[in-house]
Amino acid sequence: MATVLLIGIAGTIGQLLAESLHREGHRVLGASRDPELARIRLADHPAGDEVELRQLPASSATSGDLAVLVAEADVVVNAAGAAGGLGIRLADAAVRAGRPLLDVEPEQPHIAAVFDGHHLDASAANVALVPGAGLQHAIGDALVALAAATVALPAEAHVAYTFPDRGATLARASAGRRRSAAEALGHPVESLVRGDRTDDHPGEARRLAWFPRPVGPSHAAAIGGGEVRSVPSHLPELRTVRTYLAVPTWRAELLQAAANLARYDRTRRMVARRLERDRRAFGPAVRRTTRWGCVAEVEGADGVARAWAYGHDPYALTAATVAVLADAVLAAAGGDGPAGVLAPSQVLDPRELLDRLTERTDARWSRKVPDRG
Ligand SMILES: NC(=O)c1ccc[n+]([C@@H]2O[C@H](COP(=O)([O-])OP(=O)(O)OC[C@H]3O[C@@H](n4cnc5c(N)ncnc54)[C@H](OP(=O)(O)O)[C@@H]3O)[C@@H](O)[C@H]2O)c1
Structure with a gap:
């Protein structure tokens, strides 16, 4: 024991x-x-x-x-x-x-x-x-490893998360989750680009992330992810690692504008207070029905492999x-x-992590190797 x-x-x-x-x-x-x-x-x-x-x-x-x-x-x-x-x-x-x-x-x-x-x-x-x-960012880390294992000379990884339900935003998250987000306000998004760490504004880099159905391809905007630090520890050959959140285009614009404002102390404190005070509905029912998904797309010499996982209840x-x-x-x-x-x-071996999670939760995962014609 x-x-x-x-x-x-x-x-x-x-x-x-x-x-x-x-x-x-x-x-x-x-x-x-x-x-x-x-x-x-x-x-x-x-x-x-x-x-x-x-x-x-x-x-x-x-x-x-x-x-x-x-x-x-x-x-x-x-x-x-x-x-x-x-x-x-x-x-x-x-x-x-x-x-x-x-x-x-x-x-x-x-x-x-x-x-x-x-x-x-x-x-x-x-x-x-x-x-x-x-969930963030062990699942993305594991999915990158699983996708990278199926391509020759993996070079680039793009990891996107989605919380596709209407209203599944920070406003309906736990107090602890909102406090974390408030603490990170004003920080740039770090990415690994061709071997160099670079800083961008949240929402500045965009991509179409290929989630499987029923979510489908979704616009995704850059957010800071732990995979940028964790993935190079076990896959040093990946020279580019970027992380995203799937959001409609208008929300990506809003994210970028809010990030710009959060560079100023006064507005950052104001937005942080607002985030921490928000008391919209969060409880077991909201938690259990909130869907999450994550896709890792890894590009190598012979094409792009995708690994994804999805389920309910991020907590x-x-x-x-x-x-x-x-x-x-x-x-x-x-x-x-x-x-x-x-x-x-x-x-823990990434496949074992995901398999054990499918036994304990409703999470499911899968991957698609590059189409080599
Ligand atoms: N990785 C992920 O995907 C993921 C998903 C969801 C949440 N999270 C993170 O998990 C953490 C907890 O989230 P939660 O949803 O469990 O939040 P929560 O329901 O608000 O609980 C957080 C707990 O932390 C304690 N706490 C609050 N402020 C503290 C402080 N200043 N110092 C020490 N303890 C403090 C509180 O316990 P006491 O008042 O009893 O001390 C509170 O019960 C957050 O960092 C959140 O961002 C991660």
């Missing part, structure tokens, strides 16, 4: 994850800024009574304080996001305490900061840190992804598994 420290246990992903970790026989230590409230929120869960709760002094805790908490566990999951520097201090703490960390924060600036700031120390400490361990998929990756990290811990800041595909 492994001990899993779950930061943000009272949140949407935290509760889903506590449930599945408990079902699999793990001891769950949950950290919350308000353990009493967390206990109330967990009361209706089968795992509720068994979870041990810890106080998380989120804003005041140093990475040294967090390392004491982290050292109680075999593996740490950050399901609270990166806001206020918590994500980075947890990465510091995991390295100090020598414990693997899986982090579901999906925003690119945080993922890039973990790759830039922790790879050497985590490698030296023989610790695995896996940022972007949820349940994220919780399932992190649970599957946690199993893989635990199995490798203490042995000669990979260390450093790792791509999800370096922790």
Whole structure:
């Protein structure tokens, strides 16, 4: 039985994850800024009574304080996001305490900061840190690997996500998801273009992304994705990696305009406050019916291969992804598994990750090799 420290246990992903970790026989230590409230929120869960709760002094805790908490566990999951520097201090703490960390924060600036700031120390400490361990961007990372395996000399990868339901926007996302997006406002979109990292405005680069039916080909606009950092770790031959979100053209224009405004401190703060305050309907019914899809298109010498995955409930998929990756990290811990800041595909074979997700959720995946005539 492994001990899993779950930061943000009272949140949407935290509760889903506590449930599945408990079902699999793990001891769950949950950290919350308000353990009493967390206990109330967990009361209706089968795992509720068994979870041990810890106080998380989120804003005041140093990475040294967090390392004491982290050292109680075999593996740490950050399901609270990166806001206020918590994500980075947890990465510091995991390295100090020598414990693997899986982090579901999906925003690119945080993922890039973990790759830039922790790879050497985590490698030296023989610790695995896996940022972007949820739907975004573990699924894109795995799909790129699966598509790249079917083309000769893979050179370019384009990853697009879609949330095709009307209203499945940030306005109807969890508070934590909106807080993450607010924190990333004003940051450029980083891409890898012919071997160089370049910065663009969100929405500036566009592409027709070839989702399978019933979604079909969709206009997609550039957003920051973790794949730009994770994919080159295991597929260094890919010289171009770009990430997108499928949006109608008018919304891509809006995204670009909002990104331009967010360069100014005052407007950025205003938009961030608006995002964080938004209280439109979000709950289990909205969550369960929200569709998601992801397609990775990889171009090589003999054509383009596509791999895609789709399903419902981005939050349940994220919780399932992190649970599957946690199993893989635990199995490798203490042995000669990979260390450093790792791509999800370096922790678990991408096909195995997707197959396990199809057993646990309604996710489905497939791929199409290049048409070689
Ligand atoms: N990778 C993906 O595809 C994906 C998908 C969905 C969400 N996410 C990310 O997952 C994270 C959690 O999302 P969620 O939907 O579970 O959000 P949520 O329902 O709002 O829960 C977040 C939890 O984090 C804790 N928290 C909030 N602010 C905090 C702070 N400043 N410091 C420490 N803890 C804080 C809160 O717990 P307490 O108040 O009990 O401390 C809260 O219950 C976010 O970063 C979100 O962007 C990723």
